[in-house]
Amino acid sequence: MTDEQQENPRAGVSRRRLLGITGTGAAVGAATFAGGLGLGRATADDSVPQGGSRTYPFYGGHQSGVVTPAQDRLHFAAFDVTATTREDLITLLQAWTLAAAEMTQGRPAQADETSYDAPPADTGEADGLPASGLTLTFGFGPSLFRDAQGKDRFGIAARQPKELARLPHFPADKLDPSRSDGDLCVQACADDPQVAVHAIRNLSRIAFGSAEIRWAQLGFGRTSSTSTSQATPRNLFGFKDGTANLKAENAGDLDQHVWVARGDDPRAEWMTGGSYLVARRINMHLETWDRTSLREQEAIVGRDRPQGAPLSGGTEFTEPDFAAKGRGNEPLISATSHVQLAHPTRNGGAKMLRRGYNFTDGNDALGRLDAGLFFLAYVRRPSTQYIPMQNRLAQHDGMMEYLQHTGSALFAVPPGARAGGYVGEVLFT
Numbered sequence: 131m132t133d134e135q136q137e138n139p140r141a142g143v144s145r146r147r148l149l150g151i152t153g154t155g156a157a158v159g160a161a162t163f164a165g166g167l168g169l170g171r172a173t174a175d176d177s178v179p180q181g182g183s184r185t186y187p188f189y190g191g192h193q194s195g196v197v198t199p200a201q202d203r204l205h206f207a208a209f210d211v212t213a214t215t216r217e218d219l220i221t222l223l224q225a226w227t228l229a230a231a232e233m234t235q236g237r238p239a240q241a242d243e244t245s246y247d248a249p250p251a252d253t254g255e256a257d258g259l260p261a262s263g264l265t266l267t268f269g270f271g272p273s274l275f276r277d278a279q280g281k282d283r284f285g286i287a288a289r290q291p292k293e294l295a296r297l298p299h300f301p302a303d304k305l306d307p308s309r310s311d312g313d314l315c316v317q318a319c320a321d322d323p324q325v326a327v328h329a330i331r332n333l334s335r336i337a338f339g340s341a342e343i344r345w346a347q348l349g350f351g352r353t354s355s356t357s358t359s360q361a362t363p364r365n366l367f368g369f370k371d372g373t374a375n376l377k378a379e380n381a382g383d384l385d386q387h388v389w390v391a392r393g394d395d396p397r398a399e400w401m402t403g404g405s406y407l408v409a410r411r412i413n414m415h416l417e418t419w420d421r422t423s424l425r426e427q428e429a430i431v432g433r434d435r436p437q438g439a440p441l442s443g444g445t446e447f448t449e450p451d452f453a454a455k456g457r458g459n460e461p462l463i464s465a466t467s468h469v470q471l472a473h474p475t476r477n478g479g480a481k482m483l484r485r486g487y488n489f490t491d492g493n494d495a496l497g498r499l500d501a502g503l504f505f506l507a508y509v510r511r512p513s514t515q516y517i518p519m520q521n522r523l524a525q526h527d528g529m530m531e532y533l534q535h536t537g538s539a540l541f542a543v544p545p546g547a548r549a550g551g552y553v554g555e556v557l558f559t
């Protein structure tokens with residue numbers, strides 16, 4: 131047995147010995163290890179599907195995970211910051227950036243510590259798994275800028291975007307405060323749930339002493355397509371969801387409706403290239419829906435169930451014709467249908483990039499599934515693109531009878547980090 135194996139008998143041929151990494155050059159070490167040898171978590175395991183090795187860049191002008199083709203799985207976490215100084219907050223963001231840059235490339239969050247007596251620097255459950263298209267997207271909540279008394283927590287209050295305020299109370303909201311708001315958020319999306327959970331777990335571990343998870347949500351299936359290359363998935367009502375969504379291929383739409391542009395908010399120019407993320411946990415009363423006729427279900431949505439075609443006719447991607455009339459001169463698409471109320475022509479041209487996930491969190495005491503849609507949407511201006519639409523849906527949408535909004539949050543998603551920098555750096559410099 132070598133000296134090192136005596137120190138850590140499970141180590142085998144350790145990363146440290148392969149690379150001669152010593153000390154705590156954690157993130158740089160990990161990058162050298164994985165990059166230099168072309169290794170990382172991704173092993174030559176034949177059972178790993180080819181697509182699992184897909185990676186998306188972490189650094190860039192925009193954060194990944196917004197227009198990235200929506201992956202199949204989600205682990206979303208909102209954090210409360212417990213650090214009290216600006217320096218400690220920046221240190222956290224720097225550490226998160228380094229770890230995120232590693233994990234999104236399929237590598238461990240941090241390089242191994244040298245001591246067998248120290249806790250491992252990566253929790254290990256993603257060892258052997260490929261990157262699985264992991265993206266990590268970071269956001270800042272309004273409470274990061276000012277506490278409940280309005281006090282400037284980290285010297286950034288003057289730069290709080292005017293669009294970043296707690297979402298208002300909407301009609302029929304039944305929000306659980308322990309599933310709402312938060313100082314920071316991390317959206318982890320991947321095609322393997324273990325990879326997404328591993329990422330949040332390690333970011334939470336790294337945040338120890340500086341931030342703690344306030345609430346989290348797992349999503350097991352995407353409810354949107356964000357690229358024309360993707361098939362439209364289905365939500366738990368059994369309907370295609372994401373048909374009329376904004377798509378990554380349409381750069382003009384993204385510039386108009388998703389990305390914050392220079393001049394949008396003079397006191398928050400740091401948000402240029404960023405976006406705003408609306409998160410709503412929406413319970414769906416599946417048992418009631420399942421006792422509703424197909425005719426009624428389709429009338430509520432405004433599209434047919436098999437194809438997702440508008441009830442005015444055509445196929446999935448045919449534009450709905452709200453003026454089309456049927457028997458008895460009744461509109462084929464009801465004025466209280468979801469698609470009519472959410473359509474840009476009924477919302478001053480507003481569009482959003484939806485990126486939600488189906489969830490189920492067990493059941494209630496009456497044996498009903500605690501399930502629904504974790505609604506995520508990216509917008510350039512929540513005050514015109516989300517708030518009026520949500521008010522309209524909450525008041526008039528026939529679907530509301532089957533829904534209950536139980537969680538709510540809004541986050542400012544800064545532009546992407548530059549290599550060598552950290553996520554949100556533009557806010558602090």
Ligand SMILES: C=CC1=C(C)c2cc3[nH]c(cc4nc(cc5[nH]c(cc1n2)c(C)c5CCC(=O)O)C(CCC(=O)O)=C4C)c(C)c3C=C
Pocket residue numbers: 365367369370371372373374375410412413414431433438468469472473474481482502503505516519520523533
């Ligand atoms: C405030 C915004 C929206 C919320 C909240 C919302 C919840 C929600 N939606 C569905 C199911 C479907 N939504 C569909 C379309 C659609 N929904 C919104 C907005 C919100 N939905 C928009 C902007 C659109 C697109 C409208 C258009 O331009 O035609 C559809 C149809 C298919 C599609 O285009 O995606 C379905 C189905 C559920 C179940 C739900 C809450 C649980």
Ligand SMILES: [Fe+2]
Pocket residue numbers: 468472
């Ligand atoms: Fe919708």
